[in-house]
Amino acid sequence: MGIRRGKExxxxxxxxxxxxxxxxxxxxxxxxxxxxxxxxxxxxxxDMQHQNDLVDKMTFTSPSTGDRVGxxxxxxxxxxxxxxxxxxxxxxxxxxCGFFGRSPDFMNIHTTGFASAQEVFGASGEKFGQNIRAYxxxxxxxxxxxxxxxxxxxxxxxxxxxxxxxxxxxxxVKETDEGIVIKGARMVATLAVYANDLMVMPSNYxxxxxxxxxxxxxxxxxxxTQGLRVICRPSTVHRDPGSWLDNPLSSRFDETxxxxxxxxxxVPWERVxxxxxxxxxxxxxxxxxxxxxxxxxxxxxxxxxxxxMMALAFTMVRSTNIDKFQHVQEKLTELITFVxxxxxxxxxxxxxxxxxxxxxVAPHDMPLWTVRMMFPKMFVRMCEIIQxxxxxxxxxxxxxxxxxxxxxxxxxxxxxxxxxxxxxxxKLFRLxxxxxxxxxxxxxxxxxxFYTGDPVRLSGTLYNxxxxxxxxxxxxxxxxxxESRVNDHLSxxxxxxxxx
Numbered sequence: 001m002g003i004r005r006g007k008e009x010x011x012x013x014x015x016x017x018x019x020x021x022x023x024x025x026x027x028x029x030x031x032x033x034x035x036x037x038x039x040x041x042x043x044x045x046x047d048m049q050h051q052n053d054l055v056d057k058m059t060f061t062s063p064s065t066g067d068r069v070g071x072x073x074x075x076x077x078x079x080x081x082x083x084x085x086x087x088x089x090x091x092x093x094x095x096x097c098g099f100f101g102r103s104p105d106f107m108n109i110h111t112t113g114f115a116s117a118q119e120v121f122g123a124s125g126e127k128f129g130q131n132i133r134a135y136x137x138x139x140x141x142x143x144x145x146x147x148x149x150x151x152x153x154x155x156x157x158x159x160x161x162x163x164x165x166x167x168x169x170x171x172x173v174k175e176t177d178e179g180i181v182i183k184g185a186r187m188v189a190t191l192a193v194y195a196n197d198l199m200v201m202p203s204n205y206x207x208x209x210x211x212x213x214x215x216x217x218x219x220x221x222x223x224x225t226q227g228l229r230v231i232c233r234p235s236t237v238h239r240d241p242g243s244w245l246d247n248p249l250s251s252r253f254d255e256t257x258x259x260x261x262x263x264x265x266x267v268p269w270e271r272v273x274x275x276x277x278x279x280x281x282x283x284x285x286x287x288x289x290x291x292x293x294x295x296x297x298x299x300x301x302x303x304x305x306x307x308x309m310m311a312l313a314f315t316m317v318r319s320t321n322i323d324k325f326q327h328v329q330e331k332l333t334e335l336i337t338f339v340x341x342x343x344x345x346x347x348x349x350x351x352x353x354x355x356x357x358x359x360x361v362a363p364h365d366m367p368l369w370t371v372r373m374m375f376p377k378m379f380v381r382m383c384e385i386i387q388x389x390x391x392x393x394x395x396x397x398x399x400x401x402x403x404x405x406x407x408x409x410x411x412x413x414x415x416x417x418x419x420x421x422x423x424x425x426x427k428l429f430r431l432x433x434x435x436x437x438x439x440x441x442x443x444x445x446x447x448x449x450f451y452t453g454d455p456v457r458l459s460g461t462l463y464n465x466x467x468x469x470x471x472x473x474x475x476x477x478x479x480x481x482x483e484s485r486v487n488d489h490l491s492x493x494x495x496x497x498x499x500x
Contacts, residue, residue: 002067004143006043017224021232034235037252042194045092058088072108073140075116076361082350089300098305099253102191107146109297111136113290117358120288124277132273147195149186149260150203162211170262171214179269182262192230192258198223202281216281218274219267229261236440242401246430250440289356295368302375303342309382310335316389319420331385338378345371369462376448386436397429
């Protein structure tokens with residue numbers, strides 16, 4: 001089959017899945033105003049793979065069928081492969097301004113990283129390694145849209161999941177000849193509404209105990225599986241906009257976040273990758289070397305997002321002629337440094353790529369870890385800078401619909417700027433409002449803070465990963481050397497040459 005068309009993706013969403021939004025079940029995902037914008041954005045991304053000028057940049061020849069398949073499924077064997085994959089991700093991310101972070105390439109790379117390390121999964125049973133590999137090949141050859149859910153519901157975060165009195169987290173309740181049965185909930189499944197399949201993998205640390213075993217699993221199921229429910233947060237899409245130009249980002253890029261309810265969901269054995277194995281769950285992303293591959297994808301997303309926010313700021317200040325002021329240039333320079341920081345880290349990760357034990361090449365993780373830890377703070381600051389630059393012009397920007405209303409002359413006269421006519425200025429400032437002020441922007445800021453994990457735990461992980469002994473040895477050696485020189489030259493400063 002190979003790469004799909006957007007129309008095929010949209011048709012695949014009409015599969016009887018159980019999606020709930022604003023207290024009602026949604027039966028027409030593509031036609032529902034709250035969801036249709038992102039659905040059609042997904043379709044546009046799939047269609048881009050077929051464009052004559054992009055097909056070679058976005059696809060490669062399947063090693064098993066000879067069909068064209070998405071380049072995000074490539075198992076990188078060289079630095080050039082990493083660069084090719086980054087270029088593919090960049091094309092999709094620039095098309096969505098970096099605001100559609102869970103586009104299909106995210107999970108494609110995620111799943112590929114696991115499949116390349118199938119022997120890790122096979123350590124607790126050869127069939128589990130075979131299962132992850134078979135699923136990867138299925139997803140690659142059928143251009144499957146995937147999402148995932150990793151986190152247990154926030155019930156009592158002071159206790160491990162197996163000790164919580166309210167037993168709400170998804171767990172194995174029984175095994176049958178056909179597979180395992182899951183009951184409970186997981187969060188936060190971004191893109192679940194638009195995905196064909198749901199990957200359910202471990203994230204939180206599990207005790208290596210009998211009580212924790214029911215929560216120690218990894219599997220993949222279709223979103224329309226019987227008993228699986230998708231409970232969405234309210235949409236950030238304006239329900240009755242004066243003009244679609246008023247909300248140019250949220251109307252197209254609200255991926256939707258959801259909780260997944262498993263109501264005795266049967267997972268076939270061939271879709272099970274981890275079964276009652278806490279030890280396998282803990283650290284699976286690092287042991288498989290999947291995490292550096294995933295970080296490479298979302299750092300490319302971060303670069304596209306930072307570049308968009310910088311371009312937006314440049315355009316705003318030029319329209320009102322404030323780019324001559326030094327305090328404005330200082331803020332713009334912050335945006336420049338954010339962009340170039342992320343770009344440099346991406347390039348460094350590729351230049352220092354390492355060979356994995358699985359015959360693949362992975363980008364060096366430390367430059368990517370740095371972006372992972374810094375970008376959430378950067379993006380919040382980017383939004384703040386846009387707010388400061390736009391000031392009252394953002395607070396009072398009218399709907400673009402006013403140009404078709406009875407006060408059109410007022411709008412055309414009084415909403416001009418030094419270097420911009422009124423229509424251009426209103427469009428620009430509506431875009432800036434959506435990017436930095438709206439509920440869509442608030443969700444984006446929250447997303448950046450937490451979507452790669454709890455920042456406090458991530459800080460601890462990075463600290464423990466980082467090599468520290470050599471740096472401590474350097475300080476100790478320097479101090480010992482100074483002490484020795486002082487003892488040898490008591491009458492002269494130790495940093496001056498000895499007088500003969």
